Amino acid sequence: MENNMIKKSYAKVNIFLKIAGKRGNYHELVSRFVRVHNLYDKLSFIKTHRKAFTIIGNFSCNLETNTVYKAYNLIKDYDGVEEFFLNHEIHIEKNIPEFAGLGGGSSNAATFLLMANQYCNLNLSKDELCSIALKIGADVPFFVYQYDSANVTGIGEIVEKFDEEILNVETITPKVKCNTGEIFKIFRDNFYKEISNEDAKRLLSMKSLEILKELNIKKANDLYESALSLYPQLGSYEKKDWYFSGSGSSFFRINNGK
Numbered sequence: 001m002e003n004n005m006i007k008k009s010y011a012k013v014n015i016f017l018k019i020a021g022k023r024g025n026y027h028e029l030v031s032r033f034v035r036v037h038n039l040y041d042k043l044s045f046i047k048t049h050r051k052a053f054t055i056i057g058n059f060s061c062n063l064e065t066n067t068v069y070k071a072y073n074l075i076k077d078y079d080g081v082e083e084f085f086l087n088h089e090i091h092i093e094k095n096i097p098e099f100a101g102l103g104g105g106s107s108n109a110a111t112f113l114l115m116a117n118q119y120c121n122l123n124l125s126k127d128e129l130c131s132i133a134l135k136i137g138a139d140v141p142f143f144v145y146q147y148d149s150a151n152v153t154g155i156g157e158i159v160e161k162f163d164e165e166i167l168n169v170e171t172i173t174p175k176v177k178c179n180t181g182e183i184f185k186i187f188r189d190n191f192y193k194e195i196s197n198e199d200a201k202r203l204l205s206m207k208s209l210e211i212l213k214e215l216n217i218k219k220a221n222d223l224y225e226s227a228l229s230l231y232p233q234l235g236s237y238e239k240k241d242w243y244f245s246g247s248g249s250s251f252f253r254i255n256n257g258k
C-alpha cells in the first residue's frame with residue numbers, strides 16, 4: 001500500500017532580525033520569517049510491527065534532544081497518540097543543514113505536530129498547537145502556522161501572516177556550527193541594542209524586497225556582528241546582496257526578478 005502519511009518540512013530565513021528587549025534569559029525579536037520553498041526535509045509515518053517509539057533519520061543529535069521527540073513527549077498523553085506511535089515509525093529525510101539558522105529542527109517539530117494532529121485526530125487548533133510548539137523552541141510556532149511570509153515578534157510566539165509575493169530564496173551554509181545560545185550571550189554582553197517601536201512598526205509594514213533594498217547585512221540582522229565575533233571565518237562569505245539568517249551560519253539572497 002502506498003504511504004501517504006508524508007509531509008514536507010520547510011526551512012526558513014530571517015529577512016531581518018532585530019532585538020526589541022529582554023525577557024529573562026531570552027530576547028524579544030522583531031523579525032520577518034520567510035519559508036524556503038526549495039529546501040525541505042520530509043517526514044513520514046510508516047506502519048511497523050516494532051512496537052516501540054522510533055525516529056529514523058540522519059541527524060547528529062541523540063533521541064532525547066531531538067525536537068521531534070520533545071514534541072512527542074508534549075502530546076503523548078492525548079488519546080491514542082502513544083498507541084499510534086507504537087505502530088508507526090517516524091522517518092525523517094534530512095536535507096536542511098543543522099546549526100544553520102534555517103530552523104530545520106524547529107520545522108521538523110512543527111511538521112510532526114501538524115501530522116500527529118491530523119493522523120491521531122487530536123483536533124487541536126493552530127493556537128493550541130502554537131502553545132505546545134513554544135515549549136520546544138522559539139522558532140517552532142512560525143512553522144506551525146505554515147505561512148510563506150510572516151512577522152514574528154515576542155520570543156517567537158506572535159506570528160502574523162504577511163501578504164507579499166512568493167520569494168525565491170537561495171541559501172549557502174558555511175561549515176560552521178553556530179551555537180544560538182552563545183551568540184545571544186555575546187550579543188547581550190557586547191553588542192546589545194534595542195530597536196525603537198517606531199522603526200519596528202515601519203519594518204514590519206514593508207515588503208521583504210524593499211527591506212533588503214534598504215538594509216545591509218549588519219543592519220538587517222542584529223545577531224550578525226555577534227556571530228562574526230564568535231566565528232570570524234563567516235566574514236569570508238560576505239558578498240554584495242547576500243544576508244545572514246537567524247543566528248547563522250547560513251547566508252541567503254533573493255532571486256526574484258533576476
Ligand SMILES: C[C@@](CO)(OP(=O)(O)O)[C@H](O)COP(=O)(O)OP(=O)(O)OC[C@H]1O[C@@H](n2ccc(N)nc2=O)[C@H](O)[C@@H]1O
Nearest residue numbers: 025026027101102103137138139155180181184246247248
Ligand atoms: C535566532 C533565531 C531566529 O529565528 O533562529 P535560529 O538561528 O536558531 O534559526 C531563533 O529565535 C532562535 O530560536 P531557537 O533556535 O528555537 O532557539 P531556542 O532553542 O529556543 O533557544 C536557544 C538559546 O538561544 C537563546 N535565545 C533564543 C531565542 C530568543 N528569542 N532569545 C534567546 O536569548 C537562549 O539562550 C536559548 O537558550
Ligand SMILES: Nc1ncnc2c1ncn2[C@@H]1O[C@H](COP(=O)(O)OP(=O)(O)O)[C@@H](O)[C@H]1O
Nearest residue numbers: 061066067098099100101102103104105106108
Ligand atoms: N529533528 C532535528 N533536526 C535537526 N536538528 C535537530 C533536530 N532535533 C534536534 N536537533 C538539534 O537542534 C540543533 C540545531 O537546530 P536547527 O533547527 O537544525 O538549527 P538552527 O536552530 O540553527 O536553525 C542541533 O543541536 C541539533 O542537533
